[in-house]
Amino acid sequence: MHIETQTGVIERGPDRRARYAAGKALRKIVPREALADFSPAANRKALAIVAETERDRIQSLLCLRRKSMEKSPHAFLRGAADVMAADLATQPAPGIRAQVCGDCHLMNFGAFVSPEGHMLFDVNDFDETLPAVDVTVDLRRFATSVVVAALCAQKSERGARAAARAAVKAYRRKVIELASLPPLQAWNERVPLRDVVAKLRNRVLHQAVRAAISAPRSEDDCADNFPKVAPDDAGECRIEEKLPRLFHLDEREAEQFDVTGLIAAAFANLPPHVASLLRRYRLSDIAFKAVGVGSVGTYCTIALFMSPDEEPLFLQVKEAKRSVLERFGLGAWPGAQGARVVEGQRMMQAASDIFLGPMLDPASKREFYMRQLKTRRLGDLTELLQSHDLLDYAKLCGRTLARAHARSTDAMTLAGYMGKSEAFDDALASFAVAREERDLSGD
Structure with a gap:
């Protein structure tokens, strides 16, 4: 029996046992042990690769980006996704394909609030x-991030x-667990933040995280990196500047793209019920925000919306450039870059932001996407967890990544390739160490 759809015919596929065997057969093509090797291109120049990425960024912010990357080896890793993509383009791979994060390091996981108000832990950068x-x-990239952070x-x-070995092992075990579930149940898997807290062994960390989760929502406005709102001379609410990362554009810079027009155009891409919600707010102010490490120098603005009762809503409008993975031949995307980010987030994340949507600036032809600004209160938890208990945090991220990958690939085939032994874990950990040693030895 089969069902006709607009995209083709849905027929009965192979069962779990057959799919596991198919994954296991891939070991003969690319042995798991082969994943341990790291063989960079002969002409690899990390700094030259980074410099190439900076050509079309805001030049006045490049100094900030470089200073951010120079803080530590892990900060450099975070800002150099293009270098890692160049390295991975020459490595053997089994060919088990999924929607990938593309910049998978420890700081690109985190806590956020779902549209239903639940606090979740998930992949959080796309x-x-x-x-x-x-x-x-x-x-x-994930395993290398664990090694560098350690x-x-x-x-x-x-x-x-x-x-790194423990983090990959946690990933492998979670994939095997998901492979045994019905597809719908595996798809709906989530990582509630309260479950994460309940498993924390460090009492001080446990109390600190619980306090952050339980903090009143109003305290977001008092957090270090979350925008603060203050009235101007006319009584209109404005975003307070915090140099060098949060500031208002001057007229010349603001003319390079029309944020107000972008937001107006975004209404056309939002579902009608979400657009109806956003119409209950008025646009009050727009400020530029330099975000993260790798994104510094790309266009990113914060739009402040206010309700009739002066309650704030922050939306982030961020530029979407071509993925570094595509630049180095690891994949392809034929459509708009904003749509690439939006569709990737919806595929990998258990619960996506209702305001998430792509947009295009007709004047500059730059592509963007919009989402609700993440609260600093929850963003701080990522750093808190990593700094106090790196091993458990890395394993948590490994399990979370497994859940994200299982939404777009067959978990049983992947489980068959990885297997029940620790050969896969050993190989990825060895790669991560070899890759880090190469970076420490110089460009």
């Missing part, structure tokens, strides 16, 4: 996301390798 890319692209935390190389 600027480099791309569909139909080998899952090892994410896993190799070394930055003064762990030994042996300890750093063990942490």
Whole structure:
């Protein structure tokens, strides 16, 4: 029996046992042990690759970007997704494809509030996301991130390798668990933040995280990096500047693209019920925000909306450039870049922002996407968890990544390739150490 649809015919596919066998057969094509090797291109120049990415960014912000990347090896890793993509383009891969994050490191996971008001932990950055890319692209960058973070935390190389191995093992075990579930149940898997807190062994960390979760919503406005609102001389609410990362554009800079027009155009891409909600607010102010490490220099603005009763809503309008994975031949996206980010987030994240939507600036032809600004209160939890208990945090991220990948690939095929032994974990950990040693030895 089969069902005709607009996209083709849905027929009965192979069962779990057959799909596991298919994944296991891939080991003969690309042995798991082969994933341990790191062979960079002979002409690899990391700084030259980074410089190429900076050509079409806001030049006045490049100094800030470089200073951010120079803070630590992990900060450099965060800002150099293009270097990792160049490295991965030459590595063997089994060909198990999924929607990937594309910039999968420890700081691109985090806590956020779902549209229903639930606090969840998930992958939380999709600027480099791309569909139909080998899952090892994410896993190799993820494992390398764990090694670099551990070394930055003064762990030994042996300890750093063990942490990466444990994180990949957590990923593998979660994939095997998801593979046994019905597709709908696996799709609806979430990571509630309260469940994360309940498993914390460190009492001080447990109390600190619980306090952050329980803090009143109004305290977001008092957090260090979340925009503050203050009335101007005319009584209109404005975003307070916090240099060098949050400021208002001058007239010349503002003319480069029309944010007000972008937001107006976004209404056409929002579902009618969400557009109806946004119409209950008025646009009060727009400010530029330099975000993260890798994104510094791309156009990103914060739009402040106010309700008739002066309640704020912050929306982020961020430029969407071509994924670094596509630049180095790891995948392709034929459509608009804003749509790429939006569709990738909706595919990987368990609960996406209702304001998430693509947009295009007709004048500059730049592509953007819109989403609700993440609260700093929850953003701080990522740093808190990582700094106090790196090993458990890395394993949490590994399980979360498994859930995200399982939404767009067959978990049983992936489970068949990885297997029940620790060969896959060992290989990815060895790659991460070898790749980090290459970076430490110089450009």
